[in-house]
Amino acid sequence: MSVFPRVIPVLLVSDGYLVKPVRFKGEQYIGDPINAVRIFNEKQVDELIICDIDATVKGAGVNYTLIEEIASEAFMPVGYGGGVASAAEARRITGIGIEKVVIGTAALTRPETITEVSEELGASSTVVSVDARHRLVGGWDTLVARGRKKTGLSPAEAARRAQELGAGEIMVSSIDRESTSSGYDLPLIESVISAVTVPVIALGGAGRFEDFIPALSAGASAVAAGSLFVLNGKHRAVLISYPTPMQVRSLAGN
């Protein structure tokens, strides 16, 4: 085990602004992403993941200007997701100063993208995002394009296949729990953790720092959240918060 579990804010960007959707829909405006990165810097955040939710859905492609601004302000590891569909794009992103590339839609619609990116950057920099939604009959569907398209794979199958193709990390996200503050979908996370040997990031549903504990106990290498770090209270006022190193450590039980 790493001494410190990683606690990762996931920031969603739309039209160049930080936004926060609920269950993958609707968007609350949060603010300027660069300002948020500066605040997270001061709080010595473990890692940041920034996803441009327009890149694939609106076909806007990778927003290099935004990435450049973020990279020059971030003194912590940063992952970028949104519209990454080739090794050349991934290389350009890491060349700017981003450590990891998150592959979402392309990982399922053109799986060889994972292998190409992994061969170019190394598995450690290749994160595959698996977005899951509960099926009425039980289990989960893996969806792409911000929850718009089904893939026919379970999250465990999608994760296993991603690892076989070269992913060095899997980010599993519960669509049902996003921005609900109802805690992680632990059975979902466990199903993915047991399907792979690479590190798994849990996302979707964390409403308080205590929610990290069961996900970490289940074997997640990192716990991620959106709303928890950028919104406060039932009126969802914008407030950037992050646990102190002492709090993170006590969550890890050491």
Add this chain to the structure above:
Amino acid sequence: MSVSLVDYGLGNLGSVVSMFKRAGAQTRMVSIPEEVLASDRVLLPGIGAFDEGMARLRDRALIEPLREFAATGKPLLGICLGMQLLLESSEEGEAAGLGLIPGRSVRFSEGDGIRVPHMGWNLLEPTRADPLVEGLPEESRFYFVHSYHVVPKRTEDALAMTEYGGRFVSMVRSGSVAGAQFHPEKSHAFGLTILRNFAAA
């Protein structure tokens, strides 16, 4: 004096430049042999696979200049893959490394709660006092992302150790040649201290 960053198409140079700027140090990119040889101190970054790293250095005819630079006794620091390239070889590939420090890189063994890559924040235990680690607070944490770690042949070349399913060498030093497995440019104030120390060396 400025820090020369080797630009061979395999590294997070943007972040390294930003962190040196924050440390108050000047940087410049070097990508041809003459620039490497004219440098005061050289930082070799790197993300990715061992053979790819050596191939890119070879394509740019930088292997011999880096060896020559190291022989002058001026400071050379490799970070992440750049550290692994300082040694002779790696389990990850077939290529010969720069061979500036005897030893090679091996892969972490999976199992027992050990997931590979070793990814995340971990502690550094320096084995001795050294200008590079001067001023680090106790319990300094650094960001690691790697599947392979170095095993120097001489124990005295290990400058710092880190625990991950056993202790591994997380910093090396042999004379003026040093390496750090973690990413100082992504390790907040702790990494800043190391890069500032290197810029002042």
